[in-house]
Amino acid sequence: MVWFHPDVYAQAVIDDDNPLGSNQTVGGPGSTHGDTWNVGGTVVVGDNGAGTLTVQQGGELTSGLSTLGTNGSSGTVTVTGSGSNWTASSGIRVGRGGTGIFNIEDGATVTSTQGRVGVIGSQGTATITGTGSAWTINTDLIVGNGGTGNLIVEQGGALITGESSVGENNGGSGTGVVTIRDAGSTWDLSDRLRVGIAGTGTVNVENGASVTSTEGQLGVSNNLGTVNVTGAGST
Known part of the structure; x- marks a missing residue:
């Protein structure tokens, strides 16, 4: 399953049922993969057991x-600290048939081609916390993609995406909630934002946070889409 060469892998599966084991680290003294880990193919965290x-x-x-x-199974990824970075040349799926938890914090950055949070009957939660912390998605983001998805940007974190949907049917009822809160927290879209696309979607903008997009659509195809903007300075 895993091609062993000094920290170059064709595929990496992180759980109790695979050779790598259930707990892996990148960066800092004593980490399991030194300061740099290049996985040329897929990464699965939490497949046949927690990871x-x-x-x-x-x-x-x-x-x-x-x-x-x-x-x-459940899989948790945390990218933490200034200078810490994850670049996924394809998508990142937070919860796909299991439970996914994704944390970006304390100035860390993540870049991926696509983003999915809560796919096909699963539960996914992504949280971006702190000034300098950012998830850049070069194409589209879907939160609640046939599953239940929750995405939070807080304390000055940033989310940068192309077209994005919150609550979309993908072989199941999608329920998505995105909350952008606190002054300095931002969600910048280079394309349209759709809330409630054959599913139920909610976007909350709170306590001085801001969301910008080229276009907004609510409750497409007779579905439920809600945007709540509250607190001084929220836009």
């Missing part, structure tokens, strides 16, 4: 398509 992956202390992870929580 945890932490990128810390300026560590750098590169991968292809990555999934957090599948096959009824």
Whole structure:
């Protein structure tokens, strides 16, 4: 399943049922993969059992398509600290048939081609916390993609995306909630924002946070879409 060469992998599965084990780290003294880990193909965290992956202390992870929580298992990825970075050349799926938890915090950055939070009957939660912390998605983001998705940007964090949907049917009823809160927290879209697309979607903008997009659509195809803007300075 895993091609072993000094920290160059064709595929990496992180759980109790695979050779890598259930807890992997990148960056800092004693990490399981040194300061840089290059996975040329897919990363799965939590496949046949729980899995945890932490990128810390300026560590750098590169991968292809990555999934957090599948096959009824839970997967957690945390990217933390200034200089810590994960670049996924394809998408990041937070919860796809399992439970996915994704944390970007304390100035860390993540870049991926696509983003999915809560896919096909799963539960996914993504949180971006702190000034300098950012998730850049070069194409589209879907929160609640046939599952239940929750995405939070807080304390000055940033989310940068192309077209995005909150609450979309993908072989199941999608329910998505995005909350952008606190002064300095932003969600910048280079395309349209759709809330409630054959599913139920909610966007909350709170306490001085801001969201910008080229276009907005609510409750497409007779579905439920809600946007709440509250607090001084929220836009």
